[in-house]
């Protein structure tokens with residue numbers, strides 16, 4: 344080979360650049376770094392920033408890669424990916440990321456869905472905690488909606504069974520991050536105390552295991568096994584509603600662990616009082632430690648999560664697209680992630696850049712469309728979310744800058760999108776008169792004529808209304 348392998352790889356990149364859009368090149372190929380070339384095995388090793396990039400390259404660009412590699416390096420060339428860890432942000436990409444081992448395909452850390460098969464008390468090293476290492480605290484972005492549960496979770500991980508937060512009962516809507524948080528507690532706990540017997544189990548799996556134990560006449564072993572756990576994490580316990588026998592069995596486990604000072608962590612989609620079919624003796628126990636609620640993420644948390652995801656997965660989304668997704672697809676973090684994945688898929692399939700047009704198209708398909716006419720309450724809610732202020736702030740007499748803007752914009756949008764007269768709008772926005780509404784609308788109109796950044800802000804809020812039109 345006459346030319347240095349690094350230069351040959353640069354040739355490959357030039358060829359690729361000619362064959363994909365600029366956006367695709369920047370997103371998927373620019374982050375690839377030449378690592379090494381093994382002359383004997385004719386193997387090129389490249390570093391990639393995440394497993395996600397690997398999956399996309401393998402799924403959509405493998406043919407292109409193979410053609411350019413053959414063209415530049417000749418036939419019989421093998422390509423290996425090395426998935427690196429983002430040290431700057433303390434984020435690990437996959438299990439092998441921290442070991443500098445060249446891998447054909449990064450090994451996925453599969454979450455074994457099965458519970459321990461033997462019901463004997465295995466040693467801590469033998470017990471698979473059934474935790475997903477990726478769902479850790481480093482990846483659990485903090486925001487207003489989860490600050491308290493996250494802080495409590497960290498403290499439990501550091502002192503399991505020794506805080507007043509026992510049991511820790513966490514509840515919140517679907518996709519708000521319950522599983523991630525309770526899993527992160529287990530992961531952190533295991534890092535600090537490798538000897539502790541930590542176990543994550545879904546309520547459904549616990550029930551299945553219990554049913555099996557009944558069938559095989561091993562209920563005592565079953566209970567004994569669970570009574571040997573130091574940190575027991577049970578997810579989705581609302582699924583036990585009316586499963587009387589399972590609940591009774593869990594009662595024995597719970598009581599024993601609690602008395603022995605072991606940590607219990609429970610997650611559900613509703614607070615203990617709303618758990619149907621659970622007897623009082625368990626309900627009072629569920630409620631005697633700490634109950635914390637996870638709320639729907641606010642816009643700022645969505646932005647932070649999206650930015651982190653893009654950074655981690657080596658994606659480049661324009662800021663206005665991030666803002667738009669955060670404002671429109673924010674009913675849960677799962678929805679946010681779904682939109683990002685769809686957006687990537689669309690951009691690849693249609694060979695188009697990720698911009699507002701594509702984002703609007705994808706969001707319309709991915710997010711449930713609400714056909715109700717836009718109401719003034721919808722408007723105030725979106726404006727408040729955008730400026731991170733509360734409805735009482737908007738209604739108040741305060742002249743604080745962001746309150747005034749949120750107030751004036753609420754009136755402006757109400758006039759533009761609802762059929763209400765100015766006097767009614769004024770009444771609903773803190774009991775103002777119609778001349779204040781007209782003045783506010785004029786102020787916004789005037790500012791939009793001279794302030795480009797402000798026009799962008801207004802457009803971004805209007806985008807968040809789109810799903811309601």
Ligand SMILES: Nc1ncnc2c1ncn2[C@@H]1O[C@H](COP(=O)(O)OP(=O)(O)OP(=O)(O)O)[C@@H](O)[C@H]1O
Nearest residue numbers: 482483484516517518519520521522523648676677
């Ligand atoms: N604060 C956060 N930072 C980063 N990712 C998050 C955060 N909250 C949730 N996620 C991610 O959102 C997705 C959904 O979260 P999770 O499964 O924990 O929700 P859940 O409340 O348990 O939902 P369900 O009740 O439907 O099981 C996961 O991929 C999770 O990693």
